Amino acid sequence: MHIICCVKQVPDTTQVKIDPATNTLVRTGVESICNPYDLVAAEAAVQLVEKYGGKVTVISMGPPQAESVLRECLALGAHEAILLSDRAFGGADTLATSYTLSQAISRIAAKDPVHLVICGKQAVDGDTGQTGPGIATRLGFNQFTYVSEIMGVDPERNTITVKREIEGGAEVIEGKLPALLTAELELSTIRYASLPELVRSLRQTVRVWGAKELGGLPERLGLKGSPTSVKEIFAPPVRGGGLVFDSGQNSERVVKDFLDTFFEKEKRLLDGLLTKDGHAQEH
Amino acid sequence: MKETFDVAIVGAGPAGISAACILADAGIRTIVFERGEYPGAKNLSGGVLYGHNLAQILPDYVERHCPVERNIVESRVWYLSRESGYNLGYRDSVFAADRKYNAFTVGRAKFDRWYAEQARMKGALVVPSTVVVDLIRNGHGAVAGVVTGRTDGEVQAKITLLADGVNSPLATRAGFRRELAPEEVALAVKEVIELPGEVISQRFCVSGTEGVTAEILGEIAGGMDAVGFLYTNQSSLSLGLGANLADFAAFKLKPYELIEAFKQHPMIAPLISGGKTLEYTAHWLAEGGYDTIPHLYGDGYLIAGDSAMLFNALHREGNNLAMASGKMAAEAIIEAVHRGNFSRKGLSGYGERLAGSFILKDMKKYRKFGRFLYQHKEIFDRLPALSSFAAREMLTVNGVAKNQKQRLIGREFRRQGMSLFRLLRLLWQAWRAVK
Numbered sequence: 001m002h003i004i005c006c007v008k009q010v011p012d013t014t015q016v017k018i019d020p021a022t023n024t025l026v027r028t029g030v031e032s033i034c035n036p037y038d039l040v041a042a043e044a045a046v047q048l049v050e051k052y053g054g055k056v057t058v059i060s061m062g063p064p065q066a067e068s069v070l071r072e073c074l075a076l077g078a079h080e081a082i083l084l085s086d087r088a089f090g091g092a093d094t095l096a097t098s099y100t101l102s103q104a105i106s107r108i109a110a111k112d113p114v115h116l117v118i119c120g121k122q123a124v125d126g127d128t129g130q131t132g133p134g135i136a137t138r139l140g141f142n143q144f145t146y147v148s149e150i151m152g153v154d155p156e157r158n159t160i161t162v163k164r165e166i167e168g169g170a171e172v173i174e175g176k177l178p179a180l181l182t183a184e185l186e187l188s189t190i191r192y193a194s195l196p197e198l199v200r201s202l203r204q205t206v207r208v209w210g211a212k213e214l215g216g217l218p219e220r221l222g223l224k225g226s227p228t229s230v231k232e233i234f235a236p237p238v239r240g241g242g243l244v245f246d247s248g249q250n251s252e253r254v255v256k257d258f259l260d261t262f263f264e265k266e267k268r269l270l271d272g273l274l275t276k277d278g279h280a281q282e283h
Numbered sequence: 284m285k286e287t288f289d290v291a292i293v294g295a296g297p298a299g300i301s302a303a304c305i306l307a308d309a310g311i312r313t314i315v316f317e318r319g320e321y322p323g324a325k326n327l328s329g330g331v332l333y334g335h336n337l338a339q340i341l342p343d344y345v346e347r348h349c350p351v352e353r354n355i356v357e358s359r360v361w362y363l364s365r366e367s368g369y370n371l372g373y374r375d376s377v378f379a380a381d382r383k384y385n386a387f388t389v390g391r392a393k394f395d396r397w398y399a400e401q402a403r404m405k406g407a408l409v410v411p412s413t414v415v416v417d418l419i420r421n422g423h424g425a426v427a428g429v430v431t432g433r434t435d436g437e438v439q440a441k442i443t444l445l446a447d448g449v450n451s452p453l454a455t456r457a458g459f460r461r462e463l464a465p466e467e468v469a470l471a472v473k474e475v476i477e478l479p480g481e482v483i484s485q486r487f488c489v490s491g492t493e494g495v496t497a498e499i500l501g502e503i504a505g506g507m508d509a510v511g512f513l514y515t516n517q518s519s520l521s522l523g524l525g526a527n528l529a530d531f532a533a534f535k536l537k538p539y540e541l542i543e544a545f546k547q548h549p550m551i552a553p554l555i556s557g558g559k560t561l562e563y564t565a566h567w568l569a570e571g572g573y574d575t576i577p578h579l580y581g582d583g584y585l586i587a588g589d590s591a592m593l594f595n596a597l598h599r600e601g602n603n604l605a606m607a608s609g610k611m612a613a614e615a616i617i618e619a620v621h622r623g624n625f626s627r628k629g630l631s632g633y634g635e636r637l638a639g640s641f642i643l644k645d646m647k648k649y650r651k652f653g654r655f656l657y658q659h660k661e662i663f664d665r666l667p668a669l670s671s672f673a674a675r676e677m678l679t680v681n682g683v684a685k686n687q688k689q690r691l692i693g694r695e696f697r698r699q700g701m702s703l704f705r706l707l708r709l710l711w712q713a714w715r716a717v718k
Binding site (some may be wrong): 125192193195196198199202203 | 433
């Protein structure tokens with residue numbers, strides 16, 4: 001079984017800054033990590049191959065430094081890694097990204113047929129969840145989104161059975177391969193790589209494909225192939241801290257202050273509700 | 284792991300990476316283990332590096348885009364009391380021109396990562412996120428490699444270099460170093476405070492990539508034996524202070540409260556005003572000095588940098604001692620590899636090099652200085668207060684004759700047990716501790 005895993009390097013989102021002039025994320029000085037959902041996807045792919053045989057190829061589209069997330073996947077046990085890196089890919093929205101990734105997968109599949117593609121359910125920087133389904137659609141693969149467990153693969157019947165999260169529960173479904181899954185965090189538990197695997201991942205060469213190697217239509221790549229335009233982007237306002245009642249000096253007074261404040265707030269809340277009810281009666 | 288190496292290095296800090304660069308250049312198969320997610324992830328240092336030491340290992344570090352924050356053109360020394368202070372500075376345009384790279388600030392997270400990358404490009408294998416938990420010993424007790432915390436994590440190596448920092452549990456467990464006493468280490472805390480580059484340049488009266496360092500003495504930590512620093516980075520300031528660990532225990536003070544109070548000091552508050560704290564870190568400093576240096580090498584192993592207690596507390600030099608000792612260790616290893624002798628005798632070139640270098644000479648010169656400071660608490664409480672009182676009185680214009688003021692000041696010094704004789708004796712003892 002040949003599994004392809006698509007991974008993305010994302011900024012460590014605890015400290016995201018936005019450039020007010022260009023409306024884009026400021027990446028300099030911010031640590032980058034592998035999108036957590038993608039890492040889970042890579043681990044799941046490796047576990048499948050360990051069970052059923054085959055190989056895992058990880059691909060990522062991004063700047064040269066995105067190589068580090070591919071190495072992280074190699075340390076988990078992925079066999080090959082390809083970085084799609086070219087200025088022409090820059091500024092891509094999910095439409096252009098899924099086009100580029102599907103082109104790469106088709107190219108890999110031409111030499112070595114692909115049975116399964118696993119992506120994270122979404123990237124923590126964009127949160128769209130569109131790239132995986134976009135790839136499946138372009139490749140004509142069956143798609144299983146929000147997968148929390150792979151129940152099994154039946155090589156004879158060429159099918160896969162997965163459990164996926166749905167509103168209010170989960171469903172178990174089976175479908176034909178080739179297929180594409182998008183991973184929930186529960187899909188796998190990421191291993192602590194053994195030393196030989198880690199050393200191998202550090203030494204292995206990561207191939208780089210640019211627009212030329214990839215083929216495809218240049219007008220559908222990167223910024224040119226991206227109809228999405230970002231009108232505005234902003235960080236949510238910082239929430240002020242709550243009130244502090246320090247019992248250091250006079251505990252009786254502090255308790256009284258606390259109760260006063262608490263009931264004052266409660267009263268305002270109740271007043272608000274009552275007024276609303278009042279309006280409702282009028283209508 | 285089946286593969287074997289000539290050298291295993293524990294720790295990808297300045298000592299370990301300096302050694303790795305030299306070894307890789309000599310074609311020696313070297314593996315470096317770093318417990319942090321990347322080299323530099325676990326380090327704390329104010330961040331001043333000296334070009335001279337770096338150039339000994341990477342002569343072309345500027346061309347290799349060493350991530351320099353600011354070149355230091357002015358060095359200040361402050362002597363502070365609680366609410367006031369003296370400022371002595373030396374600025375020289377030569378440090379903005381010919382000797383631009385004499386001293387510069389770096390962010391350790393960035394610098395160490397870059398430095399390790401240079402070693403990697405030279406051919407050393409740098410393995411991050413991996414803790415070395417033990418050493419492999421052969422039948423004769425010689426070190427024969429390391430045991431990491433990962434599955435299949437044993438690595439055989441002819442020589443092991445311990446460069447795992449001040450808190451080297453490995454050296455302690457292996458019996459190469461005794462457990463440190465509280466008074467032999469300092470606990471340092473540091474904040475990195477973000478400010479726009481141009482605001483920093485304005486506040487410190489510098490332009491472009493020029494920067495300033497301030498070493499801060501006096502009553503800055505509630506009377507403890509403490510030293511502080513304020514360094515300029517490109518768009519942040521590093522502010523920190525370290526105090527003797529035994530003092531922390533005796534004074535029952537908390538490091539985070541100290542640095543909060545430090546930030547309110549009138550000499551510091553305006554410089555950091557409007558800044559946002561990006562990082563808060565704490566670390567030990569190997570301040571024990573010459574007498575705490577362990578045996579630096581033995582059969583199959585060497586110790587360098589902070590784990591060897593090579594730290595010059597008075598001059599706040601640690602990085603460069605680490606780099607220089609790492610280089611000397613590497614040179615001794617190369618000799619040993621060529622001779623095929625990895626025993627204590629085969630590695631003796633390390634001891635010879637250290638003894639002949641500024642490292643041990645400086646450490647020896649200042650061997651009594653740490654003890655001197657620790658035993659003279661008046662330097663950290665009464666003296667700063669009195670010297671501030673003297674300046675305040677002399678500068679206050681209130682119709683009192685200066686002679687009379689001098690007498691008043693003299694009386695106050697004597698009243699607090701700091702007579703001229705005591706002062707001279709203190710000075711004499713200080714001189715004796717460093718001469």
